[in-house]
Amino acid sequence: MNQTATQSADLMVEMHNVNKWFGDFHVLRDIDLEVKRGERIVICGPSGSGKSTLIRCINHLEEHQKGEIVVGGVPLTQDVKRIEQIRRSVGMVFQHFNLFPHLTVLENCCIAPMWVQKKSRREAEAEAMQYLERVQIAEQAKKYPGQLSGGQQQRVAIARSLCMHPDVMLFDEPTSALDPEMIKEVLDVMVELAHEGMTMMCVTHEMGFAKTVADRVIFMDQGQIIEENAPEPFFNNPQSERTQLFLSQILGH
Amino acid sequence: MIHNQDMIPQQPAPRSTIGPLAWMRANLFSGPINSVFTLLGLYVLYILLVPTIQWAFINADWIGTSRDDCSGEGACWVFVNARFTQFIYGLYPQEELWRGNIVFAGFAILIAWLAIPRLPYKRWVAIFALTAFPVIAYVLLHGGYFDLPRVPTHRWGGLMLTLILAVVGMVGALPIGIVLALGRRSNMPIVKSFCVVFIEFWRGVPLITVLFMASVMLPLFLPSELSVDRLIRALIGITLFQSAYMAEVIRGGLQAIPKGQEEAAAALGMTYWKRTALIVMPQALKMMIPGIVNTFISLFKDTTLVMIIGLFDLLGIVQAALSDSRWLGFSLEGYVFAAFMFWIFCFSMSRYSQYLERKLHTGHKR
Numbered sequence: 001m002n003q004t005a006t007q008s009a010d011l012m013v014e015m016h017n018v019n020k021w022f023g024d025f026h027v028l029r030d031i032d033l034e035v036k037r038g039e040r041i042v043i044c045g046p047s048g049s050g051k052s053t054l055i056r057c058i059n060h061l062e063e064h065q066k067g068e069i070v071v072g073g074v075p076l077t078q079d080v081k082r083i084e085q086i087r088r089s090v091g092m093v094f095q096h097f098n099l100f101p102h103l104t105v106l107e108n109c110c111i112a113p114m115w116v117q118k119k120s121r122r123e124a125e126a127e128a129m130q131y132l133e134r135v136q137i138a139e140q141a142k143k144y145p146g147q148l149s150g151g152q153q154q155r156v157a158i159a160r161s162l163c164m165h166p167d168v169m170l171f172d173e174p175t176s177a178l179d180p181e182m183i184k185e186v187l188d189v190m191v192e193l194a195h196e197g198m199t200m201m202c203v204t205h206e207m208g209f210a211k212t213v214a215d216r217v218i219f220m221d222q223g224q225i226i227e228e229n230a231p232e233p234f235f236n237n238p239q240s241e242r243t244q245l246f247l248s249q250i251l252g253h
Numbered sequence: 254m255i256h257n258q259d260m261i262p263q264q265p266a267p268r269s270t271i272g273p274l275a276w277m278r279a280n281l282f283s284g285p286i287n288s289v290f291t292l293l294g295l296y297v298l299y300i301l302l303v304p305t306i307q308w309a310f311i312n313a314d315w316i317g318t319s320r321d322d323c324s325g326e327g328a329c330w331v332f333v334n335a336r337f338t339q340f341i342y343g344l345y346p347q348e349e350l351w352r353g354n355i356v357f358a359g360f361a362i363l364i365a366w367l368a369i370p371r372l373p374y375k376r377w378v379a380i381f382a383l384t385a386f387p388v389i390a391y392v393l394l395h396g397g398y399f400d401l402p403r404v405p406t407h408r409w410g411g412l413m414l415t416l417i418l419a420v421v422g423m424v425g426a427l428p429i430g431i432v433l434a435l436g437r438r439s440n441m442p443i444v445k446s447f448c449v450v451f452i453e454f455w456r457g458v459p460l461i462t463v464l465f466m467a468s469v470m471l472p473l474f475l476p477s478e479l480s481v482d483r484l485i486r487a488l489i490g491i492t493l494f495q496s497a498y499m500a501e502v503i504r505g506g507l508q509a510i511p512k513g514q515e516e517a518a519a520a521l522g523m524t525y526w527k528r529t530a531l532i533v534m535p536q537a538l539k540m541m542i543p544g545i546v547n548t549f550i551s552l553f554k555d556t557t558l559v560m561i562i563g564l565f566d567l568l569g570i571v572q573a574a575l576s577d578s579r580w581l582g583f584s585l586e587g588y589v590f591a592a593f594m595f596w597i598f599c600f601s602m603s604r605y606s607q608y609l610e611r612k613l614h615t616g617h618k619r
Contacts, residue, residue: 061516080524088522098517102536102615111531112521144615157517164521 011070012037012168012199013058018067020053027053028064029223035168040200042210042231045220046246051203054220055170058201059083059090072167088116091161095173097153099145099160105132106141109160117164124163131159135189151182155189162193169193171202205250211235219243309589320580332583333590336574340590343410343565349402352393353413359386360416368605370612383424406484410565412594417484418491418556418566419598423549425492430499435529437504448500455497460558463490468562487559495552502544506537539613546606550599567591 013035020028027050035041043051056062057069060076060083069076071086100108109128113119119127132138135155137148145153154174161169171190175183187209194200194213204210210217210231217234219227219242227234227243235251238244270279281291312327315334323329333340342353363382366372394413397403409417436448455463467490468483510533518528538545560569571587574580 059520061519084522084524087520090520092517092520094513094517096511096513098511098513100514100517100532100536102539102613112518112523115527115531116522146615160521 010037011035012039012072013201014068014070015054015058016068016070018054018057018064018069020050020057020062020064020066027223028057031067031225033218033225035199035201037167038197038199039215040194040198040213041202041216041218042214043201043203043218043220044205044207044210044246044250045226049220050223051220052172055092055172055201055203058168058170059087059092061092088164089167091164091166091169093154093157093161093169093171093174095176097145097150097157097177099153099157101145104142104144105137105148105156108145108156109163112160113163128159128163131162132156134162134192135159149182150178151185154178154182154186158186158189158193168199168201171200171204173203173205175204175206207235207251219246221246320583328586328589329583330586332574332580332586336571336580339411339574340567340570340594341412343414343570344408345404345410345413346402346408349396349404352396352401352404356390356393357413359390360420387421406482407563409484411570412567414484414559414564415553415556415567418488418559419549419553421488422491422495422552422556425488426495426499426548426552427545429492429496430503431534433496433500434503434507437500438507452497452500455494456501458494460491460494460555461561463494464558464562466490483562484564487562487564491552491556491559495548495555498548498551499545502541502548503537505544506541507533509540510536539610542606542610542613546602550602553599553602554595567594 011034013033015031015033018028018031019026031054033054043054045051053062057064058071058076072089074082074086076083076086099105100111103111106125106128109131110121110124113124113127114121129138129141132141135158137152137155137159140148140152140156145156148156158174174190175186178186183206187206190200190202190209191213200213202209202214214231216228217231218225219234219238219240221242227238227240229239234243235247238247282288308327310327312324313330314323314327315330317323317331318335320329320331322331338347338350342350345353363378363386366378367375367382372378392398393401394409395404395406433448433452436444437452439445439448464487467486471486514532514536515528518532523531556566557568559566560572565573568591571591575584575587
């Protein structure tokens with residue numbers, strides 16, 4: 001282990017002066033963010049503010065052009081081996097679930113443990129069933145994703161990530177594509193996960209969720225972190241004008 | 254205000270909307286114009302079908318040895334009958350036909366084994382079919398080993414040759430096509446340009462030209478000691494030609510896979526090859542079954558072009574038999590037979606692909 005690793009043993013994700021451009025468009029500007037092990041962060045902000053891009057940089061689904069990202073003590077570089085090492089310890093849940101439609105629910109959960117972590121099929125399946133049990137969908141294990149509702153699919157997606165035993169979970173608007181009556185079943189799973197001490201970074205507009213579980217709420221606009229605070233002061237006493245405007249828009253009705 | 258306290262029980266559909274009579278009324282006789290077209294269509298079918306059946310079956314002559322056994326009122330299948338061995342095996346020596354039969358039987362068993370879902374050990378059978386079987390088939394057909402007399406490839410022909418060309422072409426073109434499709438999507442400039450140039454070259458040249466070049470021009474460039482068998486040259490030409498088409502079909506499938514699939518696989522820590530082999534390619538190939546089978550079918554029929562470089566495939570051997578002075582004037586029967594054989598194989602492929610599509614369907618996308 002190098003020096004950075006020992007210094008920041010309790011830091012899960014570190015972003016220093018991270019900048020990113022899509023062509024000429026400056027999507028992330030001087031992002032500085034540190035997430036401790038076990039900490040739960042909610043990131044909100046208007047669409048196009050760069051919040052999804054920010055968490056997608058952490059597992060290198062997007063590449064940052066300037067600055068430094070360190071995940072679990074491992075600096076993120078261009079090196080493919082390094083990137084894959086980091087991805088194995090970072091779970092991600094997508095807005096559109098992105099389950100593998102040609103595999104059953106159980107196979108969706110087993111494929112990475114079997115092929116990436118080289119577990120035996122039996123071991124992977126036993127563990128997958130445990131996680132499917134936890135997200136209360138074990139009885140659907142033999143079905144294909146296309147046969148499930150959106151809420152069920154998203155719970156499977158969470159279980160699929162958990163099967164890799166991630167150190168940190170990234171959620172990219174996990175409930176935005178769901179019908180209203182299905183949002184709760186997904187949020188319940190996420191709340192339970194938070195109570196178990198999982199490190200979580202969650203891009204969401206579910207302010208109720210933020211109030212319940214977040215240690216910190218981060219507000220982003222135009223590629224910058226505008227404000228960052230514990231949920232209670234963040235919602236009751238937002239400092240910046242833009243935060244106030246945003247909160248009044250999403251909480252106003 | 255409550256409308257209905259109790260749930261309304263499910264009721265059967267009205268009688269007039271189900272059953273064959275209702276179907277006919279809805280689809281064939283829904284109005285005066287529709288009815289006229291239906292009757293017209295039935296009439297056209299009648300005037301076409303009746304003489305055809307009379308010619309091909311009722312008035313046809315089946316048994317005999319020469320043209321004198323044919324009445325001339327219907328089809329003279331005696332011709333096909335007398336030449337049948339040749340149509341199937343080409344000029345393969347009579348006393349060695351058992352070798353061809355073994356290969357045919359082995360091929361049929363392997364195909365059936367792989368196609369029938371209930372049979373076990375699919376993986377091992379597939380591995381055998383792709384590795385050992387071609388070697389066994391070659392040794393048996395070509396001979397020169399184990400006291401088997403040598404039968405040079407220019408004596409192979411008929412359906413046997415057609416199947417060899419088609420099967421080798423398909424089995425070769427699919428993996429090469431997959432590699433080319435992946436290469437064309439690659440970020441590596443050299444790999445990408447090589448694949449683009451390769452695909453565009455082979456797609457831009459007619460297959461006839463490829464075969465001519467393979468048989469006429471290639472020997473001019475190669476040293477004379479290094480003479481490659483004509484059949485092998487044709488096989489290579491057909492395989493490379495079809496792999497370019499296959500690559501584009503598969504690339505179309507790859508493009509239809511949502512980006513999120515690759516991202517989800519990447520987020521789970523999978524390497525490029527695992528993402529491709531486990532997540533992206535199975536979905537792309539499944540989606541592209543119609544396109545792949547379409548390419549296979551056209552490949553199967555394109556094998557007839559080897560006639561122009563002096564190989565006698567099914568159509569070529571039929572054509573050759575037609576010029577036999579003892580059987581002049583039976584070209585219709587010969588062509589109908591050839592067409593029928595091709596149709597059987599192509600139609601089987603088409604049906605099997607539809608079955609595969611249904612079998613691999615796992616609910617809606619994503």
